[in-house]
Amino acid sequence: MQNFFTNLLYLPKNIGRLTYFFFDSIGFKFIFFLKCIKSCFTPDYYPDLVLKQIIKIGYNSLPVVGMTAIFTGMVLALQSYTGFSRFSAESAIPNVVVLSITRELSPVLAGLMVAGRAGAAIAAEIGTMKVTEQIDALKTLSTNPLNYLVAPRIIAGLISLPFLVFVGDIVGVFGGYLICVYVLNFNPEVFLVNIFNFVEFIDVFSGLVKASVFGLIITFMGCYHGFHASGGAQGVGLATTYSVVSSSIMILLFNYILTSIFFQI
């Protein structure tokens, strides 16, 4: 019984400690984030590394984003048909497909896929460099690791994700087109006219803005966890896991925030 009360007395202390660690960690990440952003605007610049990262993050992610988008578009068309055919609203299927793909599914799914693919790779690569003292070696060779490692990845993420999402938009709608035309016997011209008449600039633009924010989140989280990896292979593994998990959660959180903002526009 006495033990119970003793433990109870420790409760406020533990809550305080956890609260302190939580805000400490947020503050630490925020300071690192500001340093990363600063490194994008201060010399030295490495345009060749930016290009290399655009290829790694953007170009190499095209197949996985394309596959995700096409199957999502196809499933969306089939599921919409199931629902809309119950009240004879099949003609709205192209509109639903294009709206869902451009505003929501393409940016979020591309973000999650790139977080799993490129974000994990960034955390693993930088984490390995950290635990094998390659980052210390950079410093001794008069090179700022933030300029050399972080800035090119963040810039590449900001550029690549909108590009990937734009491709995802086209491929996703094409997936819907395939199902509507070849499975549900829609008229192809009607499908295309419906889409072009219905879709607005803001639908595509909001998706591309989301994509840029997700690109920043993915590359920042990968760099942050890689930079703070410690303890050899196990530490690198943990950094990779934390990077993917935190990126995914942040993507979903910021997706809601951005959707709320665009909802009011």
Added chain:
Amino acid sequence: MNAKIKIRNLQKKFGSKTVLDNLSLEIFENESLAIIGESGSGKSVLTKCINGLTEYNEGKIIYENSYDVKNLKTEEKRLHISKFGVLFQNSALFDSLNVEKNIFFSCSEKKDFSILRDVGLDKSILSKMPAEISVGVQKRVGLARAIMSKPKILIFDEPTTGLDPVIADQINKLIRGLVIKKKLTTITITHDMKSVYEYADKVAFIKNGKIEWYGQVKQLKNCKNIYMKNFISGKI
């Protein structure tokens, strides 16, 4: 003789653990100092404090009687770090760059390939990636890269760890040759007494974050310190 680096009452803590405790030491120009001690005694942390890669809690590290490393601002710290060339324990070659790009990483002007001869490398390995070369060759590449940055002080972090005795002997001789030829000031962290006898002028033995013994290499034979004697004979 003026000290290149003066360390006074240095203290470094990681959380509540004190790694370096009230440590004082001097390193002189053109001198080869070997820092020896058990694993975890604070040798690597000491060199990282000296070259500015790690912050320390208390004490002073005075470089050429001109500044304390602790008081340096970001840009000054960057300049201070660049005065040191480091051969890291696992060479720390950049995985994504080939040997040539590793060696000439800090070289913005014309590449001076005579460095290859100095470290006993052949031009044929320049296009290879670090993963394609042996550990011994990686050490040579790491050494070439460290020298190419034209450092004032070279730090060797366990240069022979993980090497077989033959290759370790080659690396020791290579370092000795370079130290003599280029008149370098060097700090070597090592467990290998062969390295100490091969090229060190002075030895500092660290135990529990403090200097337990400090003196000339030739004084090692008559050393009375029990810990030092045990370390030399491999009884620790």
